Amino acid sequence: MRDTLEQLVVRHTHRIPLPAGPAGPGEAAARQFDAALVSVGFKLSGQALKHLSSLSRATVVATARRVLATVRETAGDHVRHNVYFVDFPANVPDTVDFWMRCLTEALADDAARPGVLSRLDAGVVDLLTLLSYGRYPHAYDEMLAAHDELIPAAGDRLTVLHLGGPLEDEVTELYLALAGSSTPLGEDGLRDLELLAGHCVDGPQPEAIPVRENRAVVNRARLTAGAPLLLDTVTDVLRLACALSGGDVTLTEPTRFSTLPRPVRRALLAGLDAVVAASPAKLADVTAHREPFKRLGERLHPHEYPRWPHAAEVFAVARGEKEARSFGSRVEELLATHDVTGAVTLLSAAPGRLYRALDRLLRTALTQEERDAVVTAAEQVVGEVSGRVLLSVAEHLRNRARASGERRVFVGRSGRAWVTEDTRPPVLPPERERLIGVIDEEMRRRLPAVDHLLVDPDVLDVALPLSGKATASGLGVLPRGSLSPVDGELLRFFVYWKERAHRTDYDLSALLLDAGYRTVTWLSYTALSDVEGEHSGDITEAPEGASEFINLRLGAVRGTYIVPQVNIFSGEGFEEVEESFFGFMLREAEQAGRPFEPRTVRMKSDLHGPGRVALPLAFLRGEDGRWRAKWLHLYLKGHPAANRVEGNRVSVATLLRGIVEREYLTVGHLADLLAGRGTTVTRWDGASVPDGPVTYIGLERPDGLHPDSRIVTPENLRDLIPE
Structure with a gap:
């Protein structure tokens, strides 16, 4: 358990918990550890190297063994990456x-x-x-023998691992950060939170758990430990029941409720009874999840517990035996009669719902008086709306200036994407600009006081993580819509998968598009080489794991967009295989090396989503000729089998256009708001570090910052979102 907790801390924070052990001459072992880390693209900070050097050799070796295993898996170096063509990218034959x-x-x-x-x-x-x-x-060893050693280059990735505090302190801090996050966590984040919640159930707890999914995971740990549950809606109990049954706490997918022990049934019924007794109006929440509540009632047997009559009312509403009009139905009734003013008055009692409904209210309003009433109500309650909702609405409004008839991209919580025609009329400029101004002013007020903000310029175009579901777990992964620079002569994609029970064939492909999103060419198993690059060869089964690569010479690319994709040709889906991940490397032409070199990996993300086609990111050539990565994290439904790049070119191009042309709120937006409040904002030059404490935002934490500085990197970017 201790090793697992240490692994979580290293992966989430890039900090090594303070090793415990006797003092001794560990300098040689520490330097060997540092050299081993460099070979996979990581490095010890000066403080970490100094501390390890003061410990016994046995302590350093034990720490190195655990940390190296963690970072190798983070970079994708924990498996063997073979290629079909032994000396790839050299001597790849013509396809026919x-x-x-x-x-x-x-x-x-x-x-x-x-x-x-x-x-x-x-x-x-x-x-x-x-x-x-x-x-x-x-064999794998034969492939290794066919390649020269990698020549180190200044551009190779070096992710610095810093020295943390004692393990229990680090674990507690990580638990509080995940449990108290103001943005939803991804699937892996929820799984990590579950482990941490069980370990920290008797320790410090966050002041608030604003995200309901997080609360369900924490409540499961509290129920197991006999601690009081954190419940304020009937839906909290439903989510907890899903967690106890190993189901979906987001309530997106149906859960098959398991048989629950009597003590658990009593705890859930007592929780429901207390919630409804304190606020009978919350019975209205049942109608939004009527079927799951009916199935849950069959497991809880509320009729056996007459001392909790209010809990029985929940299931009476679910069965339709008792009426409890939902808040939403009352709003719908008013809008059906075009009573916009009445709907606004009702929604003002639920500020978050009012903001989520602003677009519809403004489109439904027929007069200027009604539109003014909508905006005025939004101004009056803005201080009661969560920061995440405000920023999401601001981003939405910034993209509502276009006329109807454009293509509209929808992305579900799990990353499933689809496109349809946008038939909505635009939100009129006066109201749109007025609302954006209201939200910006509120965000400026809520942002924490910062005297000196030090910003890495490369982070300014990173999209704000308004949901952890808009990203994926891995190394160097950024939220959907982010832009990040790409520097290097050679761009190499890779995919790895290992089938669980059935023969499984994943195909790595790359689609190249021009500025008008028209196909220029592609690389795949049906087109092994072109002027732009080479494919490593098709592998059609993976009982022991398999890899495919695509090598591109960026200077030779005939086009504006490069869209790598992973197509499932046959077998198990991304959520069924034992393991699957995608990533890319950057290297210079003279570096040589194996097809997979962990120190050249810039990004590695797990593939774990619905659909049969994965679109992790795309690459855009700017007007200045430089390439940048645009993060997508999308999945297409695809076909049950035989998905190929040739068959999804149109849908991929349409999706890409929707993402590229959408305006995302970025870190730069928040920096501008702070600058407008008088904060000193300095762009970090990559060399000089201020003497005093700063708030630093960047892709990597630089060594040597003042110990009282606040550090924000992609690992804790969610901390930028005000509550």
């Missing part, structure tokens, strides 16, 4: 020539020949039936 070679070899095999000939008689060449196709023709 390669297929003909595989066919010739199959025809020369006495056992395979009859089956191949029968397929040929039907006019079909089935690559999967050719003996030399789709499986590694050489």
Whole structure:
């Protein structure tokens, strides 16, 4: 358990919990540890190296073993990455020539020949039936021997690991940060929170847990430990029941409730009873989740517990035996009669819902008087709306200036994306600009007092993490809509997957588009090479794990956009395989090295979403000729089998256009708000570090900052969102 907790701290914070052990001459071991870290793209801070050097060699070696395993997995170096073409990217054959070679070899095999000939008689060449196709023709060690050593370059990634405090302090701090987050966590974040909540249940707790999914995970730990539950709505109890059954606490997917022990049933019913007794109006929340509540009632047996009559009312409402009009139905009734003023008056009692409904209210309003009433109400309650909702609405309004008829991109909580025509009329400029100004002023007021803000220029175009579901777990991953610089001559994508129970074939592809989002070319197993680069070869099964790569020469790219994608050709989905991840590397032409070199990895993200086509990010060539990464984190539904880049070019181009042309609120926006409040904002030059404490925002924490400085990096970027 201790090792697991340390792993969580290192992965989430890039800090090594203070090693406990006797003093001793550990300098040599510490330097060996640092050198081993550098080989996978990490490095000890000066303080961490100094502290480890003062410990015994055994303590340093034990720490190194645990931390190295963690960071290797973070960078994707915990598995073996082989390639089909042994000396890739050199000597990749022409696609048709390669297929003909595989066919010739199959025809020369006495056992395979009859089956191949029968397929040929039907006019079909089935690559999967050719003996030399789709499986590694050489061992991993043979592939390594075919490549020269990587030549170190100044541009190689070096992620600094800093020295943290004692493990329990680090674990508590991480728990409080995740549990008290003002933005929803992703699936992996919720899983980590569950482990931390169980460990920290008897320790300090956050002052508030504003995100309901987080509260459900914490309540599960509290229930197990016999601590009081944190409940203020009936839906809190429903989410907790989902957590106890291993289901979806976001309530997006249906949960099959398990049989619950009697003490748990009593705790849930007592919680429901207390919530409804304190506020009978909260029965109205049941109607939004009527079916799950009905199924939960079948497991809780409320009729066996007459001492909790208010809990029984919850299930009476779910069954339709008792009426409890929801807040939403009352709003809908008013809007159905075009009573915008009445709807605004009602919604003013729920400020967050008022802000989420602003677009619809303004579109429904028929007169200037009604539009003024909407904006005035929003001005009056702005101080009662959460920062995340305000920023989400501000971002939405910034993208509502376009006329109807444009394509509209929808992205679900899980990253599933689809496109439809936007038939909504635009929000009129006077109201739109007035509301944006109201929100900006409120955000300026709420942002914490900062005397000196030190900002890495590369972080200014990072999108604010308004939801943890708009990103993925991994190394160097940024929220959807973020832009980050890409520096290097060679861009190399990689995908790794390991099937769990069934033969599984993932295909890595790259679609190249021009400035008008039209196809220029692509690289895939059907197009192994082009002037831009090479594909490493198709692997069609992964019982022991498999990798595919695409190597691109950025200077040769004929186009404006590069869109890597992972297509599921057959077998298990991204949520079913034992493991799958995507990433990219950057290197200079003269560096050589193996197909996969962890110190050149700039980004590695887990693939874990719905759909059969993954679009992790895209690359855009700017007017200045420089390339930048645009983060997508999208999944397309695709087909049950045989997904290929050729078949999804139009949908991918349409989605990309919607993301590229959308305006996202960024770190730079918050920096501008602070500057407008009188804060000194300095762009960090990458070298000089101020002597005094600062608030630093950047992609990496620089070494040497004053110990009283506040540090914000992608790992805790959510802390920028005011409550």
